[in-house]
Amino acid sequence: MDPSRAAAFPFIPADTAPLVIDRTEDVWLIRDDGTRLLDAGGGAVVTNIGHGRREVVEAAARALGTIDYVVPVWATENRIALVEELVEHWLPDGFTRASFFSGWSESVDAAIRVARTHQVAVGQPQRWKVIGRDVSYHGSTLSGLSVGNHDRRRNGLEPMLADHPKSNWLDPEALAKVIEQEGPETVAAFIGEPISGASAGAMVPPDGYWPAVEDVCRANDILIIVDEVMTGFGRTGRTWGHEHFDVTPDIIVGGKGLSGGYAPMGGIYSTDAVVDPIAAAGMGLMYFTFSGADLGCAVSVEVLRIMRQEQLVQRSAEMGARLRRRLEDELGGHPNVSDIRGLGLMQGIELVQDRDTGIEFSRSIDFAARVAGEAIERGVWVYPCGSGPVADALLIGPPFTITDDHIELIVGTTKAAIDAAAASVSG
Ligand SMILES: Cc1ncc(COP(=O)(O)O)c(C=O)c1O
Known part of the structure; x- marks a missing residue:
C-alpha cells in the first residue's frame, strides 16, 4: 500500500504511519507487506477463539x-x-x-x-x-x-x-x-x-x-x-x-x-x-x-x-499456566522486569529502569510502547499499558488456541524486545 494513504488515516496526525493489516488468520495478523505478527495481545486482549473462524x-x-x-x-x-x-x-x-x-x-x-x-x-x-x-x-x-x-x-x-x-x-x-x-x-x-x-x-x-x-x-x-x-x-x-x-x-x-x-x-x-x-x-x-x-x-x-x-476456558487456564512458567523462566530475573503476574491467559509484565531499586523509566520515554514497537519489528504484538504507580507494563492476552510453539515465540520475542528497548534508551 502507498504509505501516504496510511499516514493520512489517523484523526490526530502522528510521526509514524499506523501499521496496515491486510488480513487476520488463526493467531496471526498479516501486514500489507506480507509479514506476519503473532497476536500475543489478542488485539486489545479481545481475541479468544482465534481469527478467521x-x-x-x-x-x-x-x-x-x-x-x-x-x-x-x-x-x-x-x-x-x-x-x-x-x-x-x-x-x-x-x-x-x-x-x-x-x-x-x-x-x-x-x-x-x-x-x-x-x-x-x-x-x-x-x-x-x-x-x-x-x-x-x-x-x-x-x-x-x-x-x-x-x-x-x-x-x-x-x-x-x-x-x-x-x-x-x-x-x-x-x-x-x-x-x-x-x-x-x-x-x-x-x-x-x-x-x-x-x-x-x-x-x-x-x-x-x-x-x-x-x-x-x-x-x-x-x-x-x-x-x-x-x-x-x-x-x-x-x-x-x-x-x-x-x-x-x-x-x-x-x-x-x-x-x-x-x-x-x-x-x-x-x-x-x-x-x-x-x-x-x-x-x-x-x-x-x-x-x-x-x-x-x-x-x-x-x-x-x-x-x-472446544473447552477453551479450560484451555485458557492450562496455556496460561504454561505461558506464566515460561515468562518466569526467561524474564523472572531480568533487570528491567519488576513483576510478572496475572491469571490464565491474562498475564502482565511490569517494566522498570532498575529492578533492584524499582526506579521507573521517565514517562517521556514511554518504555512499554517502545518495547511493543521492538516486538512488532520481531513479529509479535504485545499490548503496552500502565498508569499511575504502574508506569510501564505489557499485557499478554493471546487467543486461547495458542500452542507451546507460539508461547516460545512470545516469550523469546518479548525478551529480545525489552533488551532492545533498554539498549535504545541507555545508549
Ligand atoms: C475493564 C475495561 N472496561 C471498559 C473498557 C472500555 O472498552 P471500550 O474501549 O470498548 O470502550 C475496557 C477497554 O479496554 C476495559 O478493559
Missing part, C-alpha cells in the same frame, strides 16, 4: 441476510438465543437479566445507570456516587473516565469528569474508610475490575481484598459492579475473573470475549433483585440505537458455542 463468518452472513436493523427493544431469534446461551451456560446463578451494547464503555455507562436507577427505585435517591479504585480503567466515555482512574487517559479532561470517590486498589481496608468519609447513604455502587487490565498490566489484588469489598458493600446497601470487560468469558482461566475471589457481584459488565472481536458487542448482566424494583417503579434503561444489534448477537452465540465445544 468460518463458522462465525457464516453465522454473521446468515444474520445479515435475514435481518439488518430493528430497534433494540424488539426481540429477534438471535437476541433471544444469546440471552438463553448466557443464562444457561455462562452467567452465575441468579443472573437472569442481560442487556447488550455495541461497546464496553457503553456497557459500563449502562451499568452505572442501572445502579443509580435501582437506588432511586428503592427509595434511595440520595445515593448517586459510584466508588472506583485509584488505579483502574472503565472506558473512555466521560462516565467511564469519572469512575475509573487511568491518568494517561484522563489527561486534560479532568474538569469535565464527575467527582466520584476512589479507594485504594490493593488495600482491603480502604473501601470502608472511603464509604465512611463520603457517608454511606450517598453511595450507590462500587465498581472494580477483578484483575486490573489496561491501567496496571494484570495486577491481581491481595487475598482478602474482594471479600472485604463484599462485606462493607453488603453492610451499607451498596451495589457491587464488577467490570469483567477484559477478565470475563474465560480470559483468566475461569468463566469470570471474580470467581477467583470470594465475592458475589450485583452487576457484571462483560465484554471482549463475548464476540471474540468478530462484532462490536458488550453486555451487562444482573439479577431480579436489582432489576425488578426498576420495573416496579416504572423506570427503565434507555438503549443506544445500535444496542444488541442482531448481527452482534448472532456472532456472540456462535463464539460462545465454539468456546464451549
Whole structure:
C-alpha cells in the first residue's frame, strides 16, 4: 500500500504511519507487506477463539441476510438465543437479566445507570456516587473516565469528569474508610475490575481484598459492579475473573470475549433483585440505537458455542499456566522486569529502569510502547499499558488456541524486545 494513504488515516496526525493489516488468520495478523505478527495481545486482549473462524463468518452472513436493523427493544431469534446461551451456560446463578451494547464503555455507562436507577427505585435517591479504585480503567466515555482512574487517559479532561470517590486498589481496608468519609447513604455502587487490565498490566489484588469489598458493600446497601470487560468469558482461566475471589457481584459488565472481536458487542448482566424494583417503579434503561444489534448477537452465540465445544476456558487456564512458567523462566530475573503476574491467559509484565531499586523509566520515554514497537519489528504484538504507580507494563492476552510453539515465540520475542528497548534508551 502507498504509505501516504496510511499516514493520512489517523484523526490526530502522528510521526509514524499506523501499521496496515491486510488480513487476520488463526493467531496471526498479516501486514500489507506480507509479514506476519503473532497476536500475543489478542488485539486489545479481545481475541479468544482465534481469527478467521468460518463458522462465525457464516453465522454473521446468515444474520445479515435475514435481518439488518430493528430497534433494540424488539426481540429477534438471535437476541433471544444469546440471552438463553448466557443464562444457561455462562452467567452465575441468579443472573437472569442481560442487556447488550455495541461497546464496553457503553456497557459500563449502562451499568452505572442501572445502579443509580435501582437506588432511586428503592427509595434511595440520595445515593448517586459510584466508588472506583485509584488505579483502574472503565472506558473512555466521560462516565467511564469519572469512575475509573487511568491518568494517561484522563489527561486534560479532568474538569469535565464527575467527582466520584476512589479507594485504594490493593488495600482491603480502604473501601470502608472511603464509604465512611463520603457517608454511606450517598453511595450507590462500587465498581472494580477483578484483575486490573489496561491501567496496571494484570495486577491481581491481595487475598482478602474482594471479600472485604463484599462485606462493607453488603453492610451499607451498596451495589457491587464488577467490570469483567477484559477478565470475563474465560480470559483468566475461569468463566469470570471474580470467581477467583470470594465475592458475589450485583452487576457484571462483560465484554471482549463475548464476540471474540468478530462484532462490536458488550453486555451487562444482573439479577431480579436489582432489576425488578426498576420495573416496579416504572423506570427503565434507555438503549443506544445500535444496542444488541442482531448481527452482534448472532456472532456472540456462535463464539460462545465454539468456546464451549472446544473447552477453551479450560484451555485458557492450562496455556496460561504454561505461558506464566515460561515468562518466569526467561524474564523472572531480568533487570528491567519488576513483576510478572496475572491469571490464565491474562498475564502482565511490569517494566522498570532498575529492578533492584524499582526506579521507573521517565514517562517521556514511554518504555512499554517502545518495547511493543521492538516486538512488532520481531513479529509479535504485545499490548503496552500502565498508569499511575504502574508506569510501564505489557499485557499478554493471546487467543486461547495458542500452542507451546507460539508461547516460545512470545516469550523469546518479548525478551529480545525489552533488551532492545533498554539498549535504545541507555545508549
Ligand atoms: C475493564 C475495561 N472496561 C471498559 C473498557 C472500555 O472498552 P471500550 O474501549 O470498548 O470502550 C475496557 C477497554 O479496554 C476495559 O478493559
